[in-house]
Amino acid sequence: xxxxxxxxxxxxxxxxxxxxxxxxxxxxxxxxxxxxxxxxxxxxxxxxxxxxxxxxxxxxxxxxxxxxxxxxxxxxxxxxxxxxxxxxxxxxxxxxxxxxxxxxxxxxxxxxxxxxxxxxxxxxxxxxxxxxxxxxxxxxxxxxxxxxxxxxxxxxxxxxxxxxxxxxxxxxxxxxxxxxxxxxxxxxxxxxxxxxxxxxxxxxxxxxxxxxxxxxxxxxxxxxxxxxxxxxxxxxxxxxxxxxxxxxxxxxxxxxxxxxxxxxxxxxxxxxx
Amino acid sequence: xxxxxxxxxxxxxxxxxxxxxxxxxxxxxxxxxxxxxxxxxxxxxxxxxxxxxxxxxxxxxxxxxxxxxxxxxxxxxxxxxxxxxxxxxxxxxxxxxxxxxxxxxxxxxxxxxxxxxxxxxxxxxxxxxxxxxxxxxxxxxxxxxxxxxxxxxxxxxxxxxxxxxxxxxxxxxxxxxxxxxxxxxxxxxxxxxxxxxxxxxxxxxxxxxxxxxxxxxxxxxxxxxxxxxxxxxxxxxxxxxxxxxxxxxxxxxxxxxx
Amino acid sequence: xxxxxxxxxxxxxxxxxxxxxxxxxxxxxxxxxxxxxxxxxxxxxxxxxxxxxxxxxxxxxxxxxxxxxxxxxxxxxxxxxxxxxxxxxxxxxxxxxxxxxxxxxxxxxxxxxxxxxxxxxxxxxxxxxxxxxxxxxxxxxxxxxxxxxxxxxxxxxxxxxxxxxxxxxxxxxxxxxxxxxxxxxxxxxxxxxxxxxxxxxxxxxxxxxxxxxxxxxxxxxxxxxxxxxxxxxxxxxxxxxxxxxxxxxxxxxxxxxxxxxxxxxxxxxxxxxxxxxxxxxxxxxxxxxxxxxxxxxxxxxxxxxxxxxxxxxxxxxxxxxxxxxxxxxx
Numbered sequence: 084x085x086x087x088x089x090x091x092x093x094x095x096x097x098x099x100x101x102x103x104x105x106x107x108x109x110x111x112x113x114x115x116x117x118x119x120x121x122x123x124x125x126x127x128x129x130x131x132x133x134x135x136x137x138x139x140x141x142x143x144x145x146x147x148x149x150x151x152x153x154x155x156x157x158x159x160x161x162x163x164x165x166x167x168x169x170x171x172x173x174x175x176x177x178x179x180x181x182x183x184x185x186x187x188x189x190x191x192x193x194x195x196x197x198x199x200x201x202x203x204x205x206x207x208x209x210x211x212x213x214x215x216x217x218x219x220x221x222x223x224x225x226x227x228x229x230x231x232x233x234x235x236x237x238x239x240x241x242x243x244x245x246x247x248x249x250x251x252x253x254x255x256x257x258x259x260x261x262x263x264x265x266x267x268x269x270x271x272x273x274x275x276x277x278x279x280x281x282x283x284x285x286x287x288x289x290x291x292x293x294x295x296x297x298x299x300x301x302x303x304x305x306x307x308x309x310x311x312x313x314x315x316x317x318x319x320x321x322x323x324x325x326x327x328x329x330x331x332x333x334x335x336x337x338x339x340x341x342x343x344x345x346x347x348x349x350x351x352x353x354x355x356x
Numbered sequence: 357x358x359x360x361x362x363x364x365x366x367x368x369x370x371x372x373x374x375x376x377x378x379x380x381x382x383x384x385x386x387x388x389x390x391x392x393x394x395x396x397x398x399x400x401x402x403x404x405x406x407x408x409x410x411x412x413x414x415x416x417x418x419x420x421x422x423x424x425x426x427x428x429x430x431x432x433x434x435x436x437x438x439x440x441x442x443x444x445x446x447x448x449x450x451x452x453x454x455x456x457x458x459x460x461x462x463x464x465x466x467x468x469x470x471x472x473x474x475x476x477x478x479x480x481x482x483x484x485x486x487x488x489x490x491x492x493x494x495x496x497x498x499x500x501x502x503x504x505x506x507x508x509x510x511x512x513x514x515x516x517x518x519x520x521x522x523x524x525x526x527x528x529x530x531x532x533x534x535x536x537x538x539x540x541x542x543x544x545x546x547x548x549x550x551x552x553x554x555x556x557x558x559x560x561x562x563x564x565x566x567x568x569x570x571x572x573x574x575x576x577x578x579x580x581x582x583x584x585x586x587x588x589x590x591x592x593x594x595x596x597x598x599x600x601x602x603x604x605x606x607x608x609x610x611x612x613x614x
Numbered sequence: 615x616x617x618x619x620x621x622x623x624x625x626x627x628x629x630x631x632x633x634x635x636x637x638x639x640x641x642x643x644x645x646x647x648x649x650x651x652x653x654x655x656x657x658x659x660x661x662x663x664x665x666x667x668x669x670x671x672x673x674x675x676x677x678x679x680x681x682x683x684x685x686x687x688x689x690x691x692x693x694x695x696x697x698x699x700x701x702x703x704x705x706x707x708x709x710x711x712x713x714x715x716x717x718x719x720x721x722x723x724x725x726x727x728x729x730x731x732x733x734x735x736x737x738x739x740x741x742x743x744x745x746x747x748x749x750x751x752x753x754x755x756x757x758x759x760x761x762x763x764x765x766x767x768x769x770x771x772x773x774x775x776x777x778x779x780x781x782x783x784x785x786x787x788x789x790x791x792x793x794x795x796x797x798x799x800x801x802x803x804x805x806x807x808x809x810x811x812x813x814x815x816x817x818x819x820x821x822x823x824x825x826x827x828x829x830x831x832x833x834x835x836x837x838x839x840x841x842x843x844x845x846x847x848x849x850x851x852x853x854x855x856x857x858x859x860x861x862x863x864x865x866x867x868x869x870x871x872x873x874x875x876x877x878x879x880x881x882x883x884x885x886x887x888x889x890x891x892x893x894x895x896x897x898x899x900x901x902x903x904x905x906x907x908x909x910x911x912x913x914x915x916x917x918x919x920x921x922x923x924x925x926x927x928x929x930x931x932x933x934x935x936x937x938x939x940x941x942x943x944x
Contacts, residue, residue, distance in 0.1 A: 109448035130806040187364035188371040198587020200546035206701040210390045213707030237535045289460040296693030306665040308802045310894030327458015473812040571724040
């Protein structure tokens with residue numbers, strides 16, 4: 084289905100790269116860059132090995148069972164942390180965003196708690212929850228709640244007043260207005276918020292594992308670091324990055340299905356981010 | 357309407373104070389080492405931050421925060437515009453962006469030290485590197501999500517590409533861009549602390565982490581308190597700026613909560 | 615548009631359900647308890663350690679069955695450092711932890727209820743068997759300790775055993791330690807910082823000592839060994855509350871640990887093999903690196919010296935009394 088945009092474009096300007104090829108070209112270009120940087124000793128190769136060595140180390144790790152156990156443990160912490168954050172932030176965001184008085188009462192508290200770094204809370208988390216899964220989940224959930232809460236608030240606040248007024252004049256009650264006008268308008272914000280929170284939850288889960296020693300990829304990274312096994316360390320960091328990329332790709336696909344009616348997702352508009 | 361606004365203002369002050377009082381009461385009853393009484397924390401706060409360590413720790417931290425955040429905003433908006441408008445570019449860079457974004461900041465520290473050393477530039481780099489993503493992603497979403505009717509109408513009317521960019525697309529994307537910047541701002545504070553985890557000789561994060569290591573718990577809490585206050589103040593300042601810039605948008609969308 | 619909006623009303627609860635499903639699906643993995651037992655009863659102990667060579671005796675003791683003989687099951691918990699281990703022990707999540715003596719002295723001076731229960735690891739007798747060193751880069755203009763005045767030295771933790779022992783070494787050489795600038799860099803990143811000239815000198819321990827030497831760095835002095843021969847660098851500790859309630863278990867741990875320490879001291883091959891198991895030290899490095907020293911005796915005079923130096927250099931206000939810091943037998 085061609086839109087005006089496509090019809091208006093002059094003939095002969097097909098995209099330079101086929102859609103499916105473009106991401107790989109980008110990745111390869113960056114990998115080649117890093118390989119060069121290390122091989123030419125622009126950065127000392129002893130401390131920043133060539134990308135090929137990093138992938139070789141990763142390859143060696145991927146065949147061990149311990150690696151996949153660690154991945155599972157990290158994912159467990161991530162899922163729980165994100166799940167809790169969603170359960171708290173989305174309803175709270177909708178509630179607070181819809182009530183002017185409620186918003187004003189809690190605004191100072193939110194803005195005060197939001198910037199507190201989870202890192203600073205690590206000893207407290209360990210004290211209360213120990214050095215295992217619960218600490219990890221607490222830190223991940225705490226950090227992931229705020230971006231989602233803020234995005235939900237933003238989304239609820241950004242509703243087109245004409246739409247709400249129209250709904251009101253059609254006789255829609257508060258609840259119906261919320262469900263049929265405010266929420267759909269807010270959903271893109273919430274979707275972006277979930278994606279951001281997912282990344283935050285993963286990062287905090289791995290950070291908690293790194294520092295506290297909760298089982299997972301982060302702990303493996305720390306063990307490799309302390310042993311001076313630089314290839315393994317970077318291999319594991321790559322694994323963490325790949326995990327984040329995979330999760331994001333998953334969320335993007337889900338988002339595309341769910342938000343197919345929104346302008347940024349309409350056919351012909353090609354949004355990949 | 358006016359009564360509601362007065363009530364809102366009163367609540368905005370009363371609720372936090374109430375929570376503080378509750379914290380004070382609960383903490384004076386507890387005797388855990390890691391949760392000292394609020395009164396101790398407040399005393400330590402006054403002694404440390406007003407104004408003994410203000411110049412030596414708060415100022416350098418805030419300067420690095422400002423530089424890192426500023427860098428992230430500029431890079432995020434510029435790249436986000438480019439990527440938002442060119443689907444091919446977006447496809448080229450998307451996997452790389454998603455990958456880099458997922459690297460936990462503490463894992464970036466060794467690379468940061470390697471490339472930038474142990475000084476301020478390393479810390480600014482770390483802050484900027486992590487803070488760029490929310491701005492970037494929100495800019496992309498904002499630019500790509502501009503109502504196509506808007507875009508096509510302006511094209512039909514013969515508005516040039518450049519004018520379309522600056523007078524249609526960008527303004528339409530601004531609310532979402534600012535949402536991204538707000539997220540980045542609170543991230544920046546967190547990253548400021550993480551970046552001071554190593555190779556630091558001053559800073560608020562450095563102070564909090566050193567207090568942790570030397571078991572100076574009231575000092576640690578006073579630092580956490582300061583971080584919360586700073587976050588609040590920075591965010592309030594940002595909202596003021598945002599309100600200015602988005603005044604036309606608010607008029608059109610009239611947020612029910614301004 | 616109405617249909618689309620109405621359709622959405624169904625999707626939001628769906629999203630919420632997805633969130634719940636995610637949370638529930640990932641639940642699982644219980645928490646195995648550790649805990650003391652009544653006198654003589656088998657007990658499981660969670661011990662907080664760092665993945666470094668120093669704690670090898672713990673693993674050697676597990677391998678050799680010393681702990682099993684005392685009816686103890688040991689579960690090592692690998693953490694990054696004391697900042698995570700001490701709260702874990704204080705809260706009771708770990709029953710026992712491994713920490714360097716200086717940190718414990720600082721904790722005790724701040725009234726944290728921790729007590730040393732057994733020896734952990736010691737420094738060497740002299741430069742020949744030292745596993746720590748103050749390194750300078752290849753071709754550095756720094757030739758001796760006197761050149762360190764006013765320079766930047768990287769240590770892994772500020773106000774801790776690194777600066778303490780370096781200060782003491784400098785003092786002995788008549789160098790003004792107060793002129794030195796310390797900067798905190800984790801051990802794994804030290805050699806990189808040294809080589810690129812970001813710092814003038816770096817204090818490292820194995821395996822980074824050998825790694826640095828391999829790149830041409832020179833050892834200026836060995837701070838542990840200069841401070842005292844066989845300095846007690848780190849020990850195993852527990853919370854006072856746990857000790858009170860589980861004195862028998864603690865005594866059994868000490869007995870088994872003493873055996874492990876003595877065994878490790880005379881069986882370096884067993885140690886090197888164990889190290890390959892719980893650390894990621896590359897096999898070549900594990901074979902050739904200088905091992906730390908172990909013995910059962912606490913070498914208390916060095917602990918007292920550490921406490922006094924900590925007060926002298928301003929790391930603590932008051933040196934904690936040794937009787938409170940160390941659990942006495944009998």
